[in-house]
Amino acid sequence: MEGKNSINKVTAGSLLITLGIIYGDIGTSPLYVMKAIFGDAPIQKNLVIGAVSCVLWTLTIQTSLKYVWLTLQADNNGEGGIFSLYTLVRKLKKRWLIIPAIIGGSAMLADGIITPPISISSAIEGIKIYYPDLQTIPIVIGIIISLFLFQSYGTKTIGKFFGPIMLLWFLMLAAVGISKIIEMPEIIKAFNPYYAYLLLTQHPEGFFVLGFVFLCTTGAEALYSDLGHCGINNVRVSWIFVKTTLALNYLGQGSFLLLHDDIQLKTFENGVEFIQNPFYLMMPQWFIPIGIVIATMAAIIAAQALITGSFTMINEAMRLNLWPRVLVKYPSIIKGQLYIPSTNWLLCIGCILIVLHFKESSNMEAAYGLAIVMCMLATSILLTYFMILKRFPKPAIIGFVLIYSIIEISFFIANIEKFHHGGYVSILVAGLLASVMTVWLVGKQIRKSYTEFVKLKDYIDVIEDLSNDDSIPQYSNNLIYLTNAQNRNEIESKVIYSILYKRPKRANIYWMLHVNVIDEPYGMEYQVKKFSDKIIRVDFYLGFRIAPKISPLFKKVLEDLSACGEFNKLSTYHSLRKNQIMADHKYIIIEKVISYDNDLPWYEKFVLDCYAFIRKRSLSEEKAFGLDNSSVKIEYYPLIIDKSVPDLVLKRRKDKTD
Template sequence: MSNPSKTSAVSTAGVLISLGIIYGDIGTSPLYVMKAILGIAPVSQVLVYGGISCVFWTLTLQTTIKYVLLTLQADNNGEGGIFSLYTLIRRRASWLIVPAMIGGAALLADGIITPPISVSSAIEGLRILNPNIPTVPIVITILTLIFLMQSFGTEIVGKAFGPIMFIWFTMLGVLGALSLVKHPEVLHAINPYFAYDLLVNYPEGFWVLGAVFLCTTGAEALYSDLGHCGRPNIRLSWGFVKLCLLLNYFGQGAWLMTMEGSVIGENPFYGIMPSWFLIIGIAIATIAAIIACQALISGSFTLISEAIRLNLWPRVKLVYPTNQKGQLYVPSINWLLWLGCVGVVLYFRESEHMEAAYGMAITMSMISTTILMSYFLRVKYKSWVAVTLFLGVYLSIETSFMVANLSKFMQGGWVTVLIASVLLAVMYIWIKAFYIKRSLAEYVRLKDYLPALKELSADETIPKYTTHLVFMTSAPKPKDVETKVIYSIFQKRPKRADIYWFVHVETTDQPFTTEYKVKQLDPTVIRIDFRLGFRVEQRINLFFRKVVEELVANGEVDITSRYDSLSKHNLIGDFRFVVLEKFLSYENDLPIKNRMIMEWYFNIKKYTSSESKWFGLDTSSVKVEKVPLVIRPVKLPELKRIAV
């Protein structure tokens, strides 16, 4: 891992990567926000000024103040996202896991909706040049290429996309400024009265919020990607991004006001472009809209890695493709998202049909973040006034957005809710199963079995199983060990070894911790405790080898073979790992709810990484033993013996 300070300082490369990774979604909103606000209504000052005023204050209150200034403070050693925020305040109240789960599931669902609508909007823009272009196969092909790129890491992706997004934002600002000169009066829309007038007095004006909300949908992903780019780089780049976005929105408003009273069929985004620049503008907009899905994809990887640490998601393979801090790739989630995106494209086919599903999930995620953030502010600033003000302002804003988006539920919003519900169900099953298993864990004192272990090690009547026997143990205390481990050593098949090693791995709330402790209970029994950050790859095989080498160098342990023919040549003895994997025993009499949870847990577990793969153990030296999980033994009827 690289030095964590790398992303804590402002750099040109960091700002450029931020532009490429984070702002694709929110940065392409000018493509469709003003068009969505207008709909089929005639252009009027109330609608245009009110719409721009809503956009200005949404970007200011929601994106700038809530996320860039406040929420980015809630970093977990440089890592962001709703689960990082939950980690910081989870000890305050146990029920906070509920908004954390809802918000996480909703953001993952949005990661399935955002790429299709962004790419479809881009490709459909080409219809200006060719009205008969077949969009669906092109969209699916481009989505596939984008998901294929993820395996190279977001550092590579950010460096490739960053310069393009810089050109895109510069184009937005320049085109907006040139158009704004023609009707500078539109700057009066900064006055919040125009937003109030639209929402309260304009016919059905409140429902315009559903379109306005599209201008800030990338804000949650901005927080999730904190670990990829660093807070200073995000804040600096946001100043540039927001200026360019506002210039373009005001420029579109200025152009619309030159056509007051008419119904506009043309997209105002393209309307402000000079005719000679149109083809170039469409090409740049197409590429930028394709990039828009990147923020949600990389943010999804961050969410899953944290969900695994919190026991809210199955242990799936995590890949760290570069040495850049925070870079992460999750193959199973990458292709799950791809599959979901392709399904959305095939179902909706057109971006205008997808708009109904767009926004529902993000409003749920934003409300969840607001609830969690209020607890964080209470802890940090010790002021109920600040917390009450924060909650009052943002719950009012986001609840309004939620109500406005609910009007689109039957037109496609149900798709997002369904996807989020499935993801939430997986999280619920995983955390409930974790608590059920933890309540059944039985530990014994290891010192009580030291004499038996020494006698077994010296008993030459039993064939030697291995020179060094290594057990992965979940016992948090160094003096304890699971009863199942003792059963495996002594009863299942006596495992005679010269030295018994017990290895425990604790995942810390800090992302890049790499610490270990060694406790030698006896010359034949050694316990190693690893404390690894949730962003450190679990390569226990290599870590264990390094620790053993240090112990040998310090003269604390002798690992040479105990066989006479080998020890005289100073050959190292063999090591063998034993991993105990649980399965649900048939000998259970569970309530229906718990039985269903455990059955689903083990069914899902079949498709996840095994314990040995998760810990990065060499499969050639690993013995996996299946252990029955008996939660509630079946009550047998009383047997009566009869005479023969």
């Protein structure tokens, strides 16, 4: 609780850190929102005021009310994000809630592929004000590659500069916005929601312009996901400042367009289409180069936040059995910071392909938003059940469902129109990620359903006899099996088969280790059950953000047991014990091999084939659990699916010599 209270404490330093970590995505939205709304549309008074009105009310209703006020209450011991929310509501025992969790998580990861290209491209394209023929693609790709190359070193050093840079960014948004509002104060009418209605009825895109308006709030989900780094109080206090600066900048862009209603944002330079950005156009000429530099740094920070968030989500998905095991590294001692090489380079390749495919940020806007609105819908479903779990008043729950169903379904329908213009990319990426999660989850469930468990107490006597049988060479002092048996009194039949039948393994102590994933993100506990002096089971209770490194965890358990006299850590060999040599350990990992000659339902065969394909390309079990290869033995055990044996009419042929 002390750690939770410390990150919730509001100080100038904590608020500065929050600016750098939380608001990169939503904070850079002024770079492309107004440009997206007015790319092809005429600059008319009602449309301009209506566009700003839509943006302001979207930030208020969707970001301020839903996320900053309500969703942040659904923190899991200080941690946020859709997977953290799922771990809270799964207590309701509604198995289908895993579906919105998978959809929302996949959509967030898809957003991590699109956000860096659109943010960085929008910033860099400001240079075209001076050099219209400049090819920005190589510059954008160069920045993206450099950003991903840096990930393996962690963000400890550059993180110190995130806060000050984002503070400078938000102050710039406010200052530039105010300078234009003073010139055209009529833009204040945008606070009247009636003008938002006019936008929807008079804009050439009609209702579907909401798809571009929605871009202003896409970072709200990332704001919730990064909650654990800063704490609720810091997020809520800093949001007041952030929303104010965003509102001032959007009002400023609107003022500029009202002052220059004859401007054509879509232009052609040397036959090439280019959409001018009102974000840069409203700046004084002398300040534009400075604005481009600051915008580029803010865009890089926004990209960094999404990349770091993707690492966290993949790590959580692994712990929730929604993703195959992959290598996880910890580049610094900062809590929650990790580096996943496979995810890093897949994101990098994805970002580069997005840049090469769409070329300009104006084209990327079509792909952006569709996936994240799906994530918001999924969050709303889970949040509804969280409100039920926490016994919110029924009128409040019904009101939430009605209001946000209308708002988010409207955004979804508006974004669907983007599908053929690029939205298919985000849906394709999210669909692929969701398929991997589904196959991994269902594949594990199918394999578990065919796993046979036996009562361990039925084998205590025979295992103890084996341990005391000097006629059999000792296999190891401590023989360790990893078990999936949830029932502490049971064990997989394959473990008994390994001990007794597949070369009988004599050991001094047989350990059965089981890892339970608990809802508390950073919980670390263990429990010991002794079946006899020779058979001991250890259950680890680890939070969904804790890496299950079995070797150091088990070593800690042995130290505790040795300290209280429950375990002798010295070798049983007399010569080694005499010289105070520690007992040796041997881990046995049993790989289940499925025979497909059995009559499985077609869908189970398909899922298990896909599961096997993914598993071959994922991290091995011994590496995933941090085991030393020299102390690991891998055995292959047939997972018998169909035990029915056909009646075989087999006769013995008599030998002619008989």
